[in-house]
Amino acid sequence: MLKSLIALAGAGLLTAACTTTGNTERNAVGGAALGAIAGAVIGNNVGGGDAGTGAAIGAALGGTVGAVKGCREDGGCGAAPxxxxxxxxxxxxxxxxxxxxxxxxxxxxxxxx
Structure with missing residues (x-):
């Protein structure tokens, strides 16, 4: 399970590097991939040992943080003009x-x- 999750996150990270849409999308996908990896590792080693739930939570949090960071880099989301x-x-x-x-x-x- 963990190996397939890491491979999926790696593919997402490579896809994020090739996007031409902008910082918001690129950072959201990259953050989701990194969050999924970190969540899977933490979820597997802590608590009930459920890597799938940890990966889902990590992907959601990482995607949100990445999207906000990219939006600010693009000059939106409340960034100073x-x-x-x-x-x-x-x-x-x-x-x-x-x-x-x-x-x-x-x-x-x-x-x-």
Whole structure:
């Protein structure tokens, strides 16, 4: 049981490394895989010795923590907004800013300028 659980968690971890969707999804899958492994080990060695229940609890907790961490890395979930200097375009009547990470200009609402 434990070997198959470790193989399944390892496959999930490899899948998480290849995602292109973003930090939220990647960290959620990675956290769930690591949580499942840790939960299985702890569940097998402590209490009733039920590795399946420990893996399920660990996967749920790890996935939640990973998703929140990824969401914050993507700039959501209550993370502090980046301190950006805004400029005013008189012709368009709108504000815009320069994103140093991408080297591009964006309108105030986040759409490309």
């Amino acid at each position: 980046a301190n950006r200097r805004q400029y005013y375009d008189e012709r368009a009547g709108r504000y815009y800013y320069y994103d140093t990470a991408t080297g591009r200009y964006f309108w105030e609402n986040g759409s490309p300028r």
